[in-house]
Amino acid sequence: MSQTAASLREQFPLLAAAPELHYLDSAATAQIHRAALDAVLHHETTSRANVMRGTYRLAEAADRAYGAARQSVARFLNADSADEIVFTSGATAALNLVAHAFGATLRPGDRVLLSVAEHHSNFVPWQMLRDRCGIELALIPVDADGRLDLAHLPELMGSRCRLVAVTQCSNVTGAWTDVAAIVAAARKAGARVLLDGAQAVQHGPQDVQALDVDFYAFSGHKCFGPGGVGVLWGRAEVLAQMPPFHGGGGMIVEVTLQATTWAEAPQRFEAGTPPIAQAVGLAAALEWMMTLDWAAIAEREDRLCRQLIDGLSRIPGLRLLGPLDGKRAPIVSFDMPGLHPHDICQVLDAGNVALRGGHHCAQPLLTALGVDVCTRASIALYNDEADVQALQDGLDHACRELA
Amino acid sequence: MSQTAASLREQFPLLAAAPELHYLDSAATAQIHRAALDAVLHHETTSRANVMRGTYRLAEAADRAYGAARQSVARFLNADSADEIVFTSGATAALNLVAHAFGATLRPGDRVLLSVAEHHSNFVPWQMLRDRCGIELALIPVDADGRLDLAHLPELMGSRCRLVAVTQCSNVTGAWTDVAAIVAAARKAGARVLLDGAQAVQHGPQDVQALDVDFYAFSGHKCFGPGGVGVLWGRAEVLAQMPPFHGGGGMIVEVTLQATTWAEAPQRFEAGTPPIAQAVGLAAALEWMMTLDWAAIAEREDRLCRQLIDGLSRIPGLRLLGPLDGKRAPIVSFDMPGLHPHDICQVLDAGNVALRGGHHCAQPLLTALGVDVCTRASIALYNDEADVQALQDGLDHACRELA
Amino acid sequence: MSDPDALYQDAIKQFARAAHGHGQLENATGEAKLNNPLCGDRVRMQVAIDAGRIAAIAHDTRGCLLCRAAAALIGVRAAGQDAAAMDAVTDALDAMLKGVAPIPVAWPELAMFEPARAYPSRHKCVLLPFHALQAALRNAAAATSSGDHRDQ
Amino acid sequence: MSDPDALYQDAIKQFARAAHGHGQLENATGEAKLNNPLCGDRVRMQVAIDAGRIAAIAHDTRGCLLCRAAAALIGVRAAGQDAAAMDAVTDALDAMLKGVAPIPVAWPELAMFEPARAYPSRHKCVLLPFHALQAALRNAAAATSSGDHRDQ
Ligand SMILES: Cc1ncc(COP(=O)(O)O)c(C=O)c1O
Numbered sequence A, B: 001m002s003q004t005a006a007s008l009r010e011q012f013p014l015l016a017a018a019p020e021l022h023y024l025d026s027a028a029t030a031q032i033h034r035a036a037l038d039a040v041l042h043h044e045t046t047s048r049a050n051v052m053r054g055t056y057r058l059a060e061a062a063d064r065a066y067g068a069a070r071q072s073v074a075r076f077l078n079a080d081s082a083d084e085i086v087f088t089s090g091a092t093a094a095l096n097l098v099a100h101a102f103g104a105t106l107r108p109g110d111r112v113l114l115s116v117a118e119h120h121s122n123f124v125p126w127q128m129l130r131d132r133c134g135i136e137l138a139l140i141p142v143d144a145d146g147r148l149d150l151a152h153l154p155e156l157m158g159s160r161c162r163l164v165a166v167t168q169c170s171n172v173t174g175a176w177t178d179v180a181a182i183v184a185a186a187r188k189a190g191a192r193v194l195l196d197g198a199q200a201v202q203h204g205p206q207d208v209q210a211l212d213v214d215f216y217a218f219s220g221h222k223c224f225g226p227g228g229v230g231v232l233w234g235r236a237e238v239l240a241q242m243p244p245f246h247g248g249g250g251m252i253v254e255v256t257l258q259a260t261t262w263a264e265a266p267q268r269f270e271a272g273t274p275p276i277a278q279a280v281g282l283a284a285a286l287e288w289m290m291t292l293d294w295a296a297i298a299e300r301e302d303r304l305c306r307q308l309i310d311g312l313s314r315i316p317g318l319r320l321l322g323p324l325d326g327k328r329a330p331i332v333s334f335d336m337p338g339l340h341p342h343d344i345c346q347v348l349d350a351g352n353v354a355l356r357g358g359h360h361c362a363q364p365l366l367t368a369l370g371v372d373v374c375t376r377a378s379i380a381l382y383n384d385e386a387d388v389q390a391l392q393d394g395l396d397h398a399c400r401e402l403a
Numbered sequence C, D: 001m002s003d004p005d006a007l008y009q010d011a012i013k014q015f016a017r018a019a020h021g022h023g024q025l026e027n028a029t030g031e032a033k034l035n036n037p038l039c040g041d042r043v044r045m046q047v048a049i050d051a052g053r054i055a056a057i058a059h060d061t062r063g064c065l066l067c068r069a070a071a072a073l074i075g076v077r078a079a080g081q082d083a084a085a086m087d088a089v090t091d092a093l094d095a096m097l098k099g100v101a102p103i104p105v106a107w108p109e110l111a112m113f114e115p116a117r118a119y120p121s122r123h124k125c126v127l128l129p130f131h132a133l134q135a136a137l138r139n140a141a142a143a144t145s146s147g148d149h150r151d152q
């Protein structure tokens, strides 16, 4: 079904209650959809119990809801089986899980290939693994527009590349990664591929089988769901070969004083009480997303993104970061020499425009692009022309105000 | 203020809507208090934004709420400073954090002393650390009642004990640990002390300074708050010496291709977007708890626990696990030879009594007590005589039904 | 809401109490031990295979009534079956518990587990002995083909 | 809701633009670099100490208007102060931003930061140069006492 931005906006309680707000920071956190909030509320007030261990009806209801949430995520990602869905506390936790559990299968001298465009959450865990275990890190460089430069992929992989871990879409430039090219090169080298989908999921359902990767990570709060929950999808055969990461309740077959035997995936990777209501809320958000006309939404997001880029390029001295042509996510970052992003954001806030300024947890990328900080506007399905216009007006005001 | 169980029960939406339910499984998950649910809802619909990075008013509001939540937790634990409060996704995540981050400061041959009574979440992470890093594990044994047997503490610590990690209260027997004795011995040996407070927090605010431990871990869902959030408290000087565990956004000072410098605690240990609304909800639950008359509640919980123990001891063949005299938490586990806990729980569910059966993620303890599985009833502040009576009646019925 | 009392039909209690097939085989050609991580229940299944069929079977079961009844039913019924037949029965039982298929005609006694449909947490209790038997049969086949006796 | 425009008083813009004290000291006896992890802002402060007081000061500041204005105010005002005085001013500024104290009388120009009270995320911007100066003074003291010159 195709919906207007206004009718979509109506479905987000925070936005519905703040008609004056021009929320252009969905890349940091998307607003929560009514259905997700209702699902959390419903779960906590009708089905709250611990999962996987209780036999009374309330516990069965909790179990059922949690299992159904796993199924919803599997459908959203087109995973082969719900057993490939591991609930975590967020994308960062999912990425750390892989860095530790898949990392435990690596040997000194094995290589992990990242890109310069990674969010710190897909960068720091691998640096820590390198310092802990003596693996090698290599980095796919970016071109002047922040796109991954895949020209030297085979050399970058070398002979011992075991994993390529890259973002699907940059949280700074909106550049989409050419996943197919990376997967093809990785398969040739016998390496696995991890895709950080944190920025992709708010722009529509994904297909991990078509992407043909081995791991996929994302966060609930970036796709209209609750915070405190995220997902690691892993190919069954890869998950099966990995030891657990966190130890605790629910991930074991048997614990004795001497040794412990692990449960199968996904339980093996879900130590302790999981974020149950949050998973249920996330599933509600994803189920809602799966009813939408994504072609229409993509078209509108793209149109707004172009308008934004056109408007910004008219501001003297302003430098747009990221690719200006071709397919890109509606994330637009820019640098205004002499104006600091925090001052820009502050002044725009006076016009109720919510922007983010700083290094966006992507210092290596910003360094490569030759800036220390930048200002970012990010567009989601509930944004419209008025939001873009307000940003434009606000920037004009900021230029006068701060000069 | 002193309140009746009925007036307390009213404040828990799930229980208020299910007057027939005898919920005796709060040790697995306590029900959520209205204030916590309202706080989550309020936050998500008025203040949702990512924290610690935004300068617009909505982000400031999110930051303020998250910071205030840290203050509430600090007050609940009587911590010296809110900077000692690390939000995690749960007790299990908090315990794994210590096993990795404090674990990284240990050397092969250093010793960690646990007890046989630990929940798997405070057992398996240390086994994994042992297998990874060559530390030694030692175990405080339990007596026939499941109480920690501290007779040989100095020998168990040996000369290289660096940490004693024990539960404050057993989730199977309700036995409270003699923390003062352990702290005294640990101080003498130069070892730190970690207390797993998962089962303690639903019975009232804690005082980490009076307990004089170094780490304290608990989960929100066990103290009337949301799931998906937990807390690690750590003494400032100890946290300052630990490297991070998870890597990602928000825990760094600077990331370069070569190396990364860490932020101070608590940020150093909170990689990625934290469970913001859940922390806010937890704080609401804790603030509510801090208004209660805990002496009165403890007295009622204790009275119900005695009634339960008295009633159960009249059932022929039934064996009560855990201490029958002295101070104990209202957690009562028992074994009925010939009747399996799952069958018992199932039949009691027919009378709307929610009990838990199984190994309760404490296999080493159950082995020590000479059982494989057991049935557990746990009492919280919203329980009353009718709940205890329903359990009693249900067990009589089960004995007839299943015989 | 369904009534948990209905779950404990007399048939289940009788099978569980009778514990048909409980014991140990001297001449086992395949064996498997399985346990249910959620409750710690354990089943050890032993089979003696002759010409591809179960000639003798024995089990040692520690579990709830559902688990013990399922093991006892196997104790009565499994002799004479081959691995393919047991796979079919197990799949049919699984489908019945999930509510997507009727009671397997091959083993009408499985009807006693029908009320367990309403309790997904108990499905594993019923299935554990069947899964243990499948594993024992696989181990027997592997032992035959490798000329070696393997435990799982 | 307060008006973010009010934050950018002319005084702040003037101080930021003037960048008093920007530069480098040849004869620094203490130096410190600090950065704000949230935004990547950086301040390098250098001091030359004479008889326990700041004889000369220079800073290199990359940051927002608030941060640059704060650094420039230090550039004008810090000379002649000792470490205790700077600690007092910094504490007073911190308390003013938190809303628990009025504008420090010692440095009345700090009034220009009063509107920042409403924006806790910006407090660090204002305080960063002050904290860098405190660190530089500590380093100078350490260098004097150890006869050694240390960077932090
Ligand atoms: C590309 C990318 N990866 C990973 C993350 C980390 O997500 P989270 O903070 O929800 O764990 C983010 C979000 O900030 C992101 O944009």
Ligand SMILES: Cc1ncc(COP(=O)(O)O)c(C=O)c1O
Binding pocket: A249, A271, A272, A273, A274, B027, B028, B090, B091, B092, B093, B119, B121, B122, B167, B169, B170, B171, B196, B198, B199, B219, B221, B361
């Ligand atoms: C004593 C004890 N420790 C740790 C845990 C783990 O808590 P969670 O599952 O919330 O992480 C529990 C709860 O099951 C517990 O009872």
